[in-house]
Amino acid sequence: MxxxxxxxxxxxxxxxxxxxxxxxxxxxxxxxxxxxxxxxxxxxxxxxxxxxxxxxxxxxxxxxxxxxxxxxxxxxxxxxxxxxxxxxxxxxxxxxxxxxxxxxxxxxxxxxxxxxxxxxxxxxxxxxxxxxxxxxxxSDTAVNVTLEAIDHLRTTGSSHNRAFLVETMGRDCGYLAMMAGLAGGAEVISTPEFEVPASEIADRLRAAYERGKTHAIVVIAEGVKDNSERILSFFEKDKRMVGFELRATVLGHVVRGAPxxxxxxxxxxxxxxxxxxxxxxxxxxxxxxxxxxxxxxxxxxxxAGRTKPIDTDLVELARILAK
The missing domain is CATH 3.40.50.450 (Rossmann fold)
Known part of the structure; x- marks a missing residue:
């Protein structure tokens, strides 16, 4: 050649x-x-x-x-x-x-x-x-960019008794959300493969609040049906339903552009x-x-035409560690 x-x-x-x-x-x-x-x-x-x-x-x-x-x-x-x-x-x-x-x-x-x-x-x-x-x-860089955002939001969340929704990239695959959520200690992780509906997110956040947590993190992939905009709209019906004040951060293409x-x-x-x-x-x-x-x-x-699924064991691990 x-x-x-x-x-x-x-x-x-x-x-x-x-x-x-x-x-x-x-x-x-x-x-x-x-x-x-x-x-x-x-x-x-x-x-x-x-x-x-x-x-x-x-x-x-x-x-x-x-x-x-x-x-x-x-x-x-x-x-x-x-x-x-x-x-x-x-x-x-x-x-x-x-x-x-x-x-x-x-x-x-x-x-x-x-x-x-x-x-x-x-x-x-x-x-x-x-x-x-x-x-x-x-993928390693994108996970670390997402994780850095989670760490920063956790710090300010503790100061103001807030829960943060962190929406990261992942239209069809939730790898970034799953890995960054696990590494960042998220209370809820929602991906296209294993979506958590808004009502269940509310229940989990309320339970975390009642356990005495001073903050909470929800990590979602952009491809889920209940994305950050829909979740915020759902929570607007009753701001007391989760205990925490809820804010959202959409990372978007920032996860692509890092060194x-x-x-x-x-x-x-x-x-x-x-x-x-x-x-x-x-x-x-x-x-x-x-x-x-x-x-x-x-x-x-x-x-060609095949994708690698998320390990289902990670989903159970995320649930256990969110206590």
Whole structure:
């Protein structure tokens, strides 16, 4: 393999830049030419492809987001769009592609792989719901950003005898809410997979108040039906129903934009290098992930269209620890 291209796709995740850096420099070390694709699969279609050298990826390891940019592409879902992408790759003499992203991104990688083009995916999503890896690039940082907010709110909550609703990202997956809620000692954790209705949240907060707690934390994922806005509206009917004064904080995209933690930088570096190692050995059509300290490869056919569920034991653990 003489030349490869790298793209980032879907939602950005802290550590993507570290993965780009690692893949670029690893490929250059093996004598490959490296191309960066701007704006994900849409950039492949529009030929936003330029060559990268070692200096182009300098000074980015500590930065959140992706300097290549990311975008969702409806056109790539069509056969005509994928054909344009393949023609542009051929025009630049590119022999292989590294796709850094989550579920939708790896489904796109699988589509190209089925057409015979060598593709290797790199597991990167803050939701950590990608099948074929224990942990994904960006999830550790996102959990820690959420946890930091919980810790700050707990402090002010104790001062004013308040309960705080903390809404974090997670449209379809509650990994961030579950992990940050457990680590932050939340009284209630509500996720799309295991939703706690507003009435039950009220009951749990009232019970916490009656046990003598001076504050309470409720962590919810954005994808739940009873989100922070609906819960506040429910509680407005009777402000005395929980004992605590109730406030809400919606974190939103702030969890994506933080500088990656040391772990996410390390993980991204390992996976970026692993992707190039796979391509150089003629291995493609796989997702490079991380399991038990090792870089592993899982066929994209087993990854595309699948998600990794939250461990149900965590739900029971959260209930026990909220006493």
């Amino acid at each position: 003489k030349s490869i291209a790298i793209l980032t796709s879907g939602g950005d995740a802290p550590g993507m830049n570290a993965a780009i850096r690692a893949a670029t420099r690893s490929a250059l070390d093996q004598g490959m030419a490296v191309f960066g694709v701007r704006q994900g699969y849409q950039g492949l279609i529009e030929d936003q492809i330029r060559q990268l050298n070692a200096r182009d990826v300098g000074g980015i390891i500590h930065m959140g987001g992706t300097f290549l940019g990311s975008a969702r592409s409806k056109e790539f879902r069509e056969e005509s769009g994928r054909s344009k992408a393949l023609r542009n790759l051929a025009r630049h003499g590119i022999d292989g592609l590294v796709v850094i992203g989550g579920n939708g991104s790896q489904t796109g990688a699988y589509m190209l792989s089925k057409l015979g083009f060598p593709v290797v995916g790199v597991a990167s999503t803050i939701d950590n719901d990608l099948f074929g890896t224990n942990v994904t690039i960006g 990656p933690t040391a772990f996410d930088r390390f993980l991204a570096t390992r996976l970026g290098v692993g992707a190039i190692a796979a391509l150089s050995k003629g291995q493609s059509g796989v997702l490079v992930g991380y399991e038990s300290g090792d870089v592993i490869a899982t066929p994209l056919a087993e990854v």
